[in-house]
Structures are given as C-alpha cells and as structure tokens.
Amino acid sequence: IVVTQSPDPLAVSLGQRVTIDCKSSQSVLNSANNKNELAWYQQKPGQPPKLLIYWASTRESGVPDRFSGSGSGTDFTLTISSLQAEDVAVYYCQQYHLGSTFGQGTKVEIK
C-alpha cells in the first residue's frame, strides 16, 4: 500500500488551523473490527517519532485535544485546531493494514 501526504511543507500562523491529508492506494479498513488501520506521528528534530493518533481518530494518551484525526477507507486527515509554537514538526501518517507503510511526511512551519 502506497501512502501519500499533502501538502509539504505547510506554513501556518500561530493560532490558526492546520490540516494535513493522507491518502492510501487502497482501503485500510479492517472489516473484522471496523477499524481503519492508520496512525499519525509527530517528529521533532533530533527526536524519535511520537504517536499522536491510532485507528485513524483515537488520540493517544497524553496528546493534547487540539490534535484530531478523521477519515475512513483511503482518505484521512490530521487536524491541529490551533497551531502552537511547540507543534512545529514533521508529521507522518502510517498504514498498518497490510504490512506497514509511512507517508513521506509533512513539515509544519510557522508563517
């Protein structure tokens, strides 16, 4: 499965909404449990990735609620409702429905 993110990069003003799209080449819906097997990660320079969202829309424990995920099947979105300075990072989506594939990443910068 090929996973494609857009846009890259993305420059947004502090306090504004950030939307990152992720599209998979085939559905990542697990029909056995009706879960979309897609995750979102945040990576800051010099750090390992940090899990933000799994099953497309479930926030990992401790992740601020300004981060949300949506979508189903092949089209997904990560939204940051109000960009904070500490959110500057590269964001990756990952499908884990068939093997594991990451998107190419979206760099979020301050405008």
Place this chain on the structure above:
Amino acid sequence: QLVDSGGGLVQPGGSLRLSCAASGFRFSQYWMAWVRQAPGKGLEWVAQIKGDGSEKHYGDSVMGRFTISRDNAKNSLSLQMNSLSAEDTAVYYCARDATRGGDFDFWGQGTLVTVSS
C-alpha cells in the same frame, strides 16, 4: 524505555548488529519492530518480530540481508545487517507495536548507521 545501540561506520559489503534494550514493560508480550530514517528523509519500516519470536516480517529492501531476533530472557531486540550498502545509511529506531494492529507507541532514541568507504 527502549535504548538502541550498535550503530557506527561500516564499509560497503560489511555487517553490523544493532541492539535494543527494553525495560518497564512485559517485553515478551509485544511485537517489536525496527524502523529506519535516512538522513533528511522519511520513515521506512524495516522488520518486525512477534513476542515469542515465532513470526518475522521484513521490508522488501532488506529481505535476505537483515535478520531480526529477540532474547526475551534479556529483554533484548537485535537486528543483524549483512551486505550493507550506502542506501542502508540511516538512523535505526526500535519500536514497540502497541498490540492494536501495527501502530508504534514507544520508540528508542535511534542509532546511526553509516555505510561508507
């Protein structure tokens, strides 16, 4: 906690063994994985191993050259890398599968492997 080690400079065609020391959780109950990141590039899944070691999966780019293994008695994960080429230059992270199908909830800090003459 996951602590990666074993990276370094190796010549093309050479071999290297990476290790990951796990603590703070029941290591044997989790699938574990290696994920790599070439300098300035994105993430690439490399290999994954079941909690009891009975099942292993590899990415196409490393199949036949890399071997993932684990020692549950020592809470340790390893990656034996053979026939290395410049394309294998990357930071290698060990990661814990969250047991929800394949997302990774804990990551090591990474260890840099540089393949160069």
